[in-house]
Amino acid sequence: MKKALTLTVVANMTANYSEGLGNISSVQKVFKNKKVYSIRSRESLKNAIMVQSGLYDDLQTEVDGATQKLVTEKLTAANCKALEGGYMSTKGTTYIRKSSFYLTDAISTDNFVNETRFHNNLYLASTEAKQKGINLQEKSKESGLMPYQYEYDKSLKVYSFTMDLEMVGKDENFNAEATSAEKANRVIAIVEAIENLSLVVKGNLDNAEPVFVIGGLSPRKTHFFENVVRVQGEKLIISDDLLGKLEKGFNCGLLRGNEFLNEEEIVEKLKPQNMTAFFNDIKSEINNWYGV
Structure with a gap:
């Protein structure tokens, strides 16, 4: 039985910023394979998706040492969509509810060159x-x-997203649960945010929509394609493992425009849908899964 939605995305996006030194701002980076790569952190991505999807529209906060999301017996993840991304409330009785979805850092496909x-x-x-x-x-x-x-950094970055469909709209701390229609609406809102993701960075609008995406509904609650989507030299690496995973009931989408040097090879071997068709199919599957 399929229990999760998993997507791995390649997008042309900027890195977010870490600590500044005086009037100098530096982008966040990660060290791997003996090289330095710029990233957009999972926290930054999650916040952008929650805001753009509208799930933070009903966010309420309180201060108990630090600012945290407001949670009460009458305000739970079942009736407050802002709590879908998880919460920890420490005022009075401590309540913890994990997020129903997870993201990886969006890591650049090329090593960092300072601009x-x-x-x-x-x-x-x-x-x-x-x-x-x-x-x-x-x-x-x-x-x-x-x-x-x-x-400044804007480059192709790869990140993965996975959502536990069985957890959406449920709050076991208060034995509360949203309707099936509300659950489907929340998942679709997040999917649409990923499809049309845009970021405001240093006062500039950054189009971070996918140029390649692969995934779908899965029986495994994991980033299923995280280890097989690789870009080298502006080419998407089409490995046997990528093809094998794709054949297990998944699809992929490609934004045509020669973002990848091997675009024709991608079309021939992966047979991708256009982005609109890919995400429309995902949204249709979500509605069917929740029976709405």
């Missing part, structure tokens, strides 16, 4: 200097002039 961008707020500082009637060059600090720089 530093230099900026300043010269126009704003000039306006401030005029308002105060001072000379910008002589009193730059009083004008608020601030040069800054940051690492």
Whole structure:
């Protein structure tokens, strides 16, 4: 019996930022295979998906040492979709409910090459200097002039997503459960967020939609394609293991546009759907699974 939805995505997206040093911002990175790769962390991805899907529209918070999601006997994962991503409430009795879905870090397919961008707020500082009637060059600090720089990275990244369909809408802490229609709506909202994912990074809009995606409903609650989707030299590696896993009742989607140098090989061997058809089929399967 199929119990989970699993997807592995290749997307052209930016990395998110880690700690800054003064006015210098650096992207998050991971070290593997003796090289450094930029990443978008799983936490950043999850937050973006929760926001864009609308699941955080009914989010309520409280402070108990740290800010946390508000959970009560009347506000549970069954009737509050913001709690679908899991919670830990420590006010009074401690309640923990794990997330019904999981993500991996989105790791770049190419090792990191530093591209530093230099900026300043010269126009704003000039306006401030005029308002105060001072000379910008002589009193730059009083004008608020601030040069800054940051690492920039936008590259093909691979991440995996898996959702436990049996867990959606259930809150065992309070013996509460959402309707089948509500469960299906939550899963579809997340799927649509992945299909159309966009991110705002340093004030810029970043289109992070999939250029390749593979997966579907699965009996295994795991990132089924995580270890077989590889991109090298702008080519998707079509291995026997990838083909073997694909044949176990899964499909794939490709955004045509020569993002991959071996696009024709992908079409010939994997027979991908277009992105709209792939995600429409996923949403249809979700509705059928929940009987709505």
